Amino acid sequence: MRIRSYLALLVCACFLGAYVLEQVLAYRFNNVQTLAEEHSKSLLWEKDLQRIESTASQFLVSSDLVIGSGNTYLIFGAKNMGQYLVDELEVMQSDVRFPELTTKIYESRSSVKNIIGTLDIVSDLPPSNLQLSLSKLLNQYDPVSLTLSRNIQFLTQKTTELIKLEAVKLENEKQRMVEVSWMTRIGFFMLIVGLWWWANNRICKPLNGLVYSSHRALSGHDFEASKKAPTEILELSNDFKHLTETLFHQASHDPLTELQNRRAFERNLHEIMGDRRLSYFLCFIDLDYFKTINDTCGHAAGDEILVKVARILKANVRSNDVVARLGGDEFSILIKDCPFDNALQIANNIKENIRGLTYHWEGETFHLSASIGVAPKVHGSTTTELLNSADVACGLAKNAGRNTVHLYDVSNETGVNKRQDIISVHQINNALKNDLFVLYRQDIISLQHTQPDQHFEILLRMKGPDDIIISPASFFPIAERYRLTSKIDRWVINAVFKHYADNKKQLDSIQMISINLSGHSMNDVELEQFIITKVDTGLIPATKICFEITETVAITNVKRARLFMDNIKALGCSFALDDFGSGHSSYTYIKELPTEKIKIDGSFVASMMENPLDYTAVKSICDIAKAAKQDVIAEYVEDKKTMEALKKLGVDYGQGYYFCQPYALV
Known part of the structure; x- marks a missing residue:
């Protein structure tokens, strides 16, 4: 059965319960109202009876005076009161409130008529024979008047008793109406609770089971399809089962x-x-x-x-x-x-x-x-x-x-030694696959003048087990040996562009971002096209990008290196020759490569203040770079003394722990 059928039954049951509640309450209310109206009529009837009782007393007094004392002048008034009583009793007899009083009303009416007949006889008696005749009529009158008096008294007392019983019945009915009202409301509430339980068992419980199975499926368990539920939930459950099985198959x-x-x-x-x-x-x-x-x-x-x-x-x-x-x-x-x-x-x-x-x-x-x-x-x-x-x-x-x-x-010892490399290769491939590399940056500071804009080099680290940060010195030689450096360069370039696509406001204060390229990247045509595509997106202005290539790599294939650099420079990017001075033909190839910056090899800078030869090498590189109209950057600046010496030699920029240590790119 479909959910809409369950809902239709639910609504119909609610309407039926409400209808029954309304009918029961209406019936009890109408019953109370009817009893109250009947009781009100009975009270009015009692008042009429009280009025008749009072008139009957006056009538009997007048009749007693006429028949017993011979006061014939009261005959007319007594007859009028008697006729009034006859009419009132006739009305009460025709609309009697209590059937058990009908006989007494009839007898009272007959008694009044008999007394009126006796009064008519008295009115026709001659004065000479009046006293004698009244004595005879009095014997007839006394039983009738006594009967009338008793009947009227009985009617009054019985009516009072019956009205009290009606009042008690009315109060009982009111109390019963209150009780029935609460019982029907409680019954309706229990009906609603029962319907809720039924709907929960039929609809909500299967839905909760579907949610539970979905959560278990997300945790890797098999999805359990519903077996007893509305048609829509069964269909949805079966679709979910098929979908989770498909997704699990695709994921595995x-x-x-x-x-x-x-x-x-x-x-x-x-x-x-x-x-x-x-x-x-x-x-x-x-x-x-x-x-x-x-x-x-x-x-x-x-x-x-x-x-x-x-x-x-x-x-x-x-x-x-x-x-x-x-x-x-x-x-x-x-x-x-x-x-x-x-x-x-x-x-x-x-x-x-x-x-x-x-x-x-x-x-x-x-x-x-x-x-x-x-x-x-x-x-x-x-x-x-x-x-x-x-x-x-x-x-x-x-x-x-x-x-x-x-x-x-x-x-096998050879296998053991090789195993260390394989572990590193596995870690590098895993880092490439699961984005376990982390970008760091180290600022490059202007030495010759105050420069508010930021210039920094992007550095790479790798996450190891337990999120230990691994230096490139530990994994990059293995990456070069197994020709993974191009993949790493691609990851770095993509990560840098993604970072600044998400943080565009940071670009406003950045003058230059230096990104290292490995030796194999210079021969990778696909990587070259990848860089061109990334720069063409405009996410980072090309003028803010500087690619650093090592001197020793560039001179191994100058022709290919120059072609690579020319293609990238055409976009607006610049190049820096990194580790300058470490090769054998540095001064020769400075003319062959279209760079704008030269980074002095850090081994010269680190010991230039203690070793005169290193100091002379730094000075020589600085002079050659100035002659070639290229900026000079000194790495490994560790103290103030070295920084001031570099500044005097005309070095444009300094980079090292004296200025700041590398920190995560955020």
């Missing part, structure tokens, strides 16, 4: 290969590692020569190959094994409860099947192979350590000539 699977992704794989790995009774092997698979095919034939070809590799992996494992794509051309397999020889056989079968893959493009045939590292279960190891072990074994397989399966051996 790679969209291209339909294999589990890294997050789901690590979760499964963590679960199985918690069971000490199970044995397992972890295979790390890295495709050889995939980048060549991907760059040459395009991403569509690369995607096609990845799908084929995924099919090979799924075809060569058992149903209880877990296959995942960790990212790029890296795959992983968790082989559960399997003997050592069988696990190696699975890895070798996969290697041979991947080796059989070829791709044809524009008349060329590309071959593929895979390097596979296998790490066995090690008691007490963590998920990260097991992944690293398999990664180390994979790296050793590549070093052994590729297309090889290598079993991780913890006692």
Whole structure:
């Protein structure tokens, strides 16, 4: 049944309950009102009876005087009072309030008529015979008058008693009306409570169950669909179940290969590692020569190959094994409860099947192979350590000539040394993926004149375990070794532009933002286009951006470096030659590169006050830079004495702990 049907029943029940309440109250009120009206009529009837009683007393007195004493002059008045009594009693008899009094009223009326007849006889008696006749009539009159008197007295007393009973009945009915009124109101309230409970049980409870299941689904549990609820809630629950299952599948699977992704794989790995009774092997698979095919034939070809590799992996494992794509051309397999020889056989079968893959493009045939590292279960190891072990074994397989399966051996010293690099590579890739880098800044201060505008260099730090901040000196050499620096430069540039897109007002007081570029970035055409696209957005004025390149990197390929710099400078950006003086041909290449600033290598500045040769080198660099019309920036300014010496030498800007330490960009 649909919710609108439940609501219709709810409304109808409320209306019906209200109608019953109104009818009961109206009935009781009308009953009380009727009794009150009847009681009022009875009181009026009693007053009429009291008036009749008074008239009857006067009538009997007059009749007694006429018949008993012979006062015939009172006959006319007595007859008039008697006729009045007859008429009044006749009216009361026709509209009697209490049926049990009808007989007495009738007898009283007859008695009055008899007395009036006797008075008529007296009026016709001759005076001579009056006394004798009255004596005879008196014997007839006395019983009738006594009966009339008693009847009138009975009517009065009985009427009073009946009216008192009516009054008690009226009061009882009023009290009953109050009681019924409260009872019906309580009943209506209980009806409303019952309807609320019914609606809550039928509608709200299933909805709360739906909300509870949704919250559990957000926490990673399975969504439990409602089974007994209105049609709309059942449909919504089933849709939610389908949606959560779809979203969970999308969140835990790679969209291209339909294999589990890294997050789901690590979760499964963590679960199985918690069971000490199970044995397992972890295979790390890295495709050889995939980048060549991907760059040459395009991403569509690369995607096609990845799908084929995924099919090979799924075809060569058992149903209880877990296959995942960790990212790029890296795959992983968790082989559960399997003997050592069988696990190696699975890895070798996969290697041979991947080796059989070829791709044809524009008349060329590309071959593929895979390097596979296998790490066995090690008691007490963590998920990260097991992944690293398999990664180390994979790296050793590549070093052994590729297309090889290598079993991780913890006692191998070469493997242990390599493991430290792999851990760092894993951390760097994780930082790139999950935004675990942090931007810092260090101010660059003008030495020759007061300059209110800000000039600073963007510095990079990485978050480690427990949010420990890691210096670039600890991770950048590894990044350079594994050619991750271009990715890091891309992250830094994107983060800087995003920060100032969110904080546009900060740009007003900024003169220059210096951003470091690594050596590999100079040869990365995609990064060059990325920078051009970012600057073209106008989020940060190009004139406020200065890219710093190291001298030693620039001179390794001057032609490419110059082309890169010319393309970026065309947008309005500037360049600074960083670590100047550390190379062998610094003075030669200063003319070849279109820079506007020279940063003196900090090793000269740090010891210039103690070492005359370093002081002379700083002075020489300053003179050459001035001759080339370039600004000079000195790094590693640690004290006031060094700052004043640099100022005398004509150095334009200073940077170092004397001015300020690096602090987070906010």
